[in-house]
Amino acid sequence: MAVDRLTVVGRSVPRLDAHDKVTGAARYVSDFILPGMAHAKLWRSPVPHARLLAVDGARAAAAPGVLAVCTADDLPVKRLAYGPAYKDQPILAREVVRYAGEPVVAVVADTPARADAALALIDVRYEELPAATNAEEAQAPGAPVIHTTLDRAGHFRDLDGLRPVAGTNVCQHYRYERGDLARAVAEADLVVDDVYRYPALSHHALEPHCAVARVDADGITVWSGTQHPFPVRKDLAEIFDVPLAHVQVVVPLIGGAFGGKCYTKIEPLAAALAARVRRPVRLALTLEESARTITRHSVVVRLRTAVRRDGTLLARECDVVLDTGAYADIGPRVATKAGSRAPGPYRIPCLRIDARCVYTNNVPAGAYRGYGVPQVTWASESQIDVIAERLGIDPFTLRERNLLKRGEEYVAGDTPLDGDMADGLGQAARAIGWGAPLTRNRGRGLACAMKDGGGTHAVSTAVVHINADGSVILLSGSVEVGQGARTALAQIAAETLGVPFEAVVVPAPDTSLTPYDHGTSASRSTTVMGLAVAAAAKDAREQLLALAAKLLDAPPSALTIREGKIAHGNRTLTLAEVISGHFGLVGGEVTGVGTFVPGEWSGSLGGATVFWETGMGAAEVEVDRETGEVHVRKYVSAADVGQAINPRECAAQDEGAAMQGIGPALFEARVGERGQLLNPGLIDYRVPTFADLPEALDSLLIENADGPGPFGAKGVGESGTFCAAPAIGNAVARAVGVRLTELPMTPERVWHALVSKGASP
Amino acid sequence: MNAIPMSVTVNGEAHALTVPPHETLIECLRDRLGLLGVKKSCDVQVCGACTVLVDDRPVSACTVLAFEARGKHVRTIEGLAHGDDLHPVQEAFVEHGALQCGFCTPGMIMATVALLAENPSPTADEVKHYMRGNICRCTGYKRIVEAILAASERLATGPRTTDGG
Structure with missing residues (x-):
């Protein structure tokens, strides 16, 4: 097998960043200190919707150490609004505030404490407006229209086709229809119709959002923990009306992101304040402020499914409503994806999908690991079990009967399915002991889901420099959020070049030095950037071989590179000898470039979706009937990774994702009341702790080298989040006979469900 | 003041x-x-x-x-480290892949050092109980527990380092 010949790929080499991370030497944006750096703090709106009447910052401006007190009108910008879908979000609120927690006034001072103290001296007068604090209210007749005009951002090709509904709060309405729904329903033996609810969540990456900006004669430099350095650069160039070359975005290590650091967030404000005070400015949010910056969409899904007695799915009608908060952020795309993924990975002849992205007076909602899939999968996979129960069919059998097979199309014209989900689900089911006897109050549940992975129309370029001593610098715009991108990409480069892993160094992305990359999201770095890296390494390798061929007087095709040595028969040259042999002893280097352009590089798959990221989950739970508490005894997640570049890190991604699925299944949720977030911080917002780790948490990696990425890889990292909630919900239903339709499945909710079901044995 | x-x-x-x-x-x-x-x-x-x-x-x-x-x-x-020599807890975190973004890692490692000083041979349940005040959003905790148990064994069986605590 080809895999046996791999020397770096497929091995769990230590992470490039591990040593720095265990010694405290790792540096994040929040560790940055620039000479003369000032500090910004923000006055945020206490109410969800109001007209701003006046801001009096005079007392704050006179406070010790204060350099500036800025409202929207004081910012030296050419345009105030930004956003990846619509330019609807002001850097600071002007005239109107649209959510509680929206930044209205910024104070810059010489120390964070002095900036903070001055906030209390700011006097803002406002007149409250009626607020719509959930998607239902926002769609009701007479609801306040939160944005009366929408300015399309024009940054991303797939968002050109957004369909807002004029005069309403719906900023995107995705529709899809195929087949004759009425006929399918009439022919069905069973039609089930349920509503499922998934709450808003906080990302709570442990490093809150932070940006440090400097503006000088060379232009704007921003150090930020962003997942999208190049799109942020574009926003900054538009906001300040300067060429892209005058904006530099640098991304050191990031202390977790999970989608919460996608697209532009606080970078324009940091840059505008730096321009205003003519000093570098650090804007470091607290964890609570991060929770007031971005959230995961709360979603209501109504699902109506028509099915034959033998379990064949005939039709599915999906009505998906997402609360996107006061500014669209990337919500319209999340809505499109949530809608398109709502039916689940099944062969269903007839579909009708409506997904609406609705403005409300809540904190903006955006990207969050899985991009809508966890929310719709909670609905679609819970209902598959409802159908199984009603028809008396084993849930595994029902799924197996309807799952798309390898090579089948999910949507006509798109990339066919590139894996075997029934096999993956079977592996997860066997690992959980599906069908084996259980003790009382225990149950097992299954779920599976998929998403189009790799991003939409997303370009990546990589550059490989081979230095005169044979060491290698890999320039890639993929940011390190903890997923191990630098390590995996270095492995791909080393394997392709034929050099030891240790020879490769991957510097932090810097838009002025690193070639273009769309962003680090959609599980795309290993696959899409990986292809660019492999192409760059191949380019460099071919150049090296051509140089060596001259020195060895042999055709390039007769040469091999292994362990950093080029061999022809028993003659070998090190890479250093080749480069110095060619350039003389003065130095020089070999540079390879590789680019992934969507469409051009779709490999054998030929369609728009780069690869299908599939996830299969199996849970065993025990329910305490006295308290309603659900204990996850065992959880198995299966991920089809094609070829694991670094098996340990792939499994680690999948396990971490599974825990991020278990959290909202059982206890995670943002709690709001009339537009006020009641649990912004970690005291009241419960995230998984060590105590929540199941007795067994296992990840199964499925490797058939059938992905479009380098060495047959597919992306991983999101799929583990898809299945936990429905698998656990299905297990609870099989354990004690109650089915919850709203997350999280708290003890209180489970207990109430048990009580209302009546005294049961 | x-x-x-x-x-x-x-x-x-x-x-x-x-x-x-x-x-x-x-x-x-x-x-x-x-x-x-x-x-x-x-x-x-x-x-x-x-x-x-x-x-x-x-x-x-x-x-x-x-x-x-x-x-x-x-x-x-x-x-914690002595020059280039990592502390056994640091080594175990690297070897077991017990970190991702790394933002929780310094605190996680210091809490582990305290745990192993108090209880050199904890069970997995004792680890989970002691460490519940340290949150990791990335790893799902499994590999951290494995690393802590491995570090405990290493400290018990390996040559005594100069780790005075």
Whole structure:
């Protein structure tokens, strides 16, 4: 097998960043200190919707150490609004505030404490407006229209086709229809119709959002923990009306992101304040402020499914409503994806999908690991079990009967399915002991889901420099959020070049030095950037071989590179000898470039979706009937990774994702009341702790080298989040006979469900 | 507010400092002494990212005042390795893939050092109980538990290092 010949790929080499991370030497944006750096703090709106009447910052401006007190009108910008879908979000609120927690006034001072103290001296007068604090209210007749005009951002090709509904709060309405729904329903033996609810969540990456900006004669430099350095650069160039070359975005290590650091967030404000005070400015949010910056969409899904007695799915009608908060952020795309993924990975002849992205007076909602899939999968996979129960069919059998097979199309014209989900689900089911006897109050549940992975129309370029001593610098715009991108990409480069892993160094992305990359999201770095890296390494390798061929007087095709040595028969040259042999002893280097352009590089798959990221989950739970508490005894997640570049890190991604699925299944949720977030911080917002780790948490990696990425890889990292909630919900239903339709499945909710079901044995 | 003179030993080095009474230990360590491995996250003693040892006991540096460390020995992540030799807990975290973004890692490792000083051979359940004040959002905890158990074995069976705690 080809895999046996791999020397770096497929091995769990230590992470490039591990040593720095265990010694405290790792540096994040929040560790940055620039000479003369000032500090910004923000006055945020206490109410969800109001007209701003006046801001009096005079007392704050006179406070010790204060350099500036800025409202929207004081910012030296050419345009105030930004956003990846619509330019609807002001850097600071002007005239109107649209959510509680929206930044209205910024104070810059010489120390964070002095900036903070001055906030209390700011006097803002406002007149409250009626607020719509959930998607239902926002769609009701007479609801306040939160944005009366929408300015399309024009940054991303797939968002050109957004369909807002004029005069309403719906900023995107995705529709899809195929087949004759009425006929399918009439022919069905069973039609089930349920509503499922998934709450808003906080990302709570442990490093809150932070940006440090400097503006000088060379232009704007921003150090930020962003997942999208190049799109942020574009926003900054538009906001300040300067060429892209005058904006530099640098991304050191990031202390977790999970989608919460996608697209532009606080970078324009940091840059505008730096321009205003003519000093570098650090804007470091607290964890609570991060929770007031971005959230995961709360979603209501109504699902109506028509099915034959033998379990064949005939039709599915999906009505998906997402609360996107006061500014669209990337919500319209999340809505499109949530809608398109709502039916689940099944062969269903007839579909009708409506997904609406609705403005409300809540904190903006955006990207969050899985991009809508966890929310719709909670609905679609819970209902598959409802159908199984009603028809008396084993849930595994029902799924197996309807799952798309390898090579089948999910949507006509798109990339066919590139894996075997029934096999993956079977592996997860066997690992959980599906069908084996259980003790009382225990149950097992299954779920599976998929998403189009790799991003939409997303370009990546990589550059490989081979230095005169044979060491290698890999320039890639993929940011390190903890997923191990630098390590995996270095492995791909080393394997392709034929050099030891240790020879490769991957510097932090810097838009002025690193070639273009769309962003680090959609599980795309290993696959899409990986292809660019492999192409760059191949380019460099071919150049090296051509140089060596001259020195060895042999055709390039007769040469091999292994362990950093080029061999022809028993003659070998090190890479250093080749480069110095060619350039003389003065130095020089070999540079390879590789680019992934969507469409051009779709490999054998030929369609728009780069690869299908599939996830299969199996849970065993025990329910305490006295308290309603659900204990996850065992959880198995299966991920089809094609070829694991670094098996340990792939499994680690999948396990971490599974825990991020278990959290909202059982206890995670943002709690709001009339537009006020009641649990912004970690005291009241419960995230998984060590105590929540199941007795067994296992990840199964499925490797058939059938992905479009380098060495047959597919992306991983999101799929583990898809299945936990429905698998656990299905297990609870099989354990004690109650089915919850709203997350999280708290003890209180489970207990109430048990009580209302009546005294049961 | 009068500044308070204090002497404190940090990672084996004696410091004579004068700190305002409201200065927190994390401010003192990060801003005054440049020990940036001490991470600030929740700032309310929930997440454990800022865990350091004060006289060998784990504390959240975000909610301890600097002057409370008067006359004491403070140990941070920067004081754990001996030159290039990683502490066995650090080694175990690397080998078991017990970190991803790494923001919780310094606090997680310091809490582990405290745990193993108190209980050199913990069970997995004892690890989970002791460590519940340290939050990791990336790993799902499994590999951290494995790393801690491996470090415990290494400390018990390996050559005694100069780790004085």
